[in-house]
Amino acid sequence: MRIEAYNQISQVYNTEKANNIKQNMKASQNDKLEISQQARDYQIAKNAVAQTDDVREDLVAKYKAEIQSGEYEVSADDFANKVIESYNKLML
Structure with missing residues (x-):
């Protein structure tokens, strides 16, 4: 079992979460x-x-x-x- 892989996956997940938040913010700017x-x-x-x-x-x-x-x-x-x-x- 590799611990480094978990850290890399966690980083990717957090990056996707940040991108989703940015997209939602862009959508709400049109309100x-x-x-x-x-x-x-x-x-x-x-x-x-x-x-x-x-x-x-x-x-x-x-x-x-x-x-x-x-x-x-x-x-x-x-x-x-x-x-x-x-x-x-x-x-x-």
């Missing part, structure tokens, strides 16, 4: 990624939201001034109606 229109629309919407201010300063200033001056009043009926509307939207 393409396609993004759906829905994903593109989502990205556009996400960017638009990111560029929009979180707080509408004009409305905040208006209501803050009304509260500080004591002019701001909330109707209990209006408040109750808004709560019911929100609840109904959630249940649909």
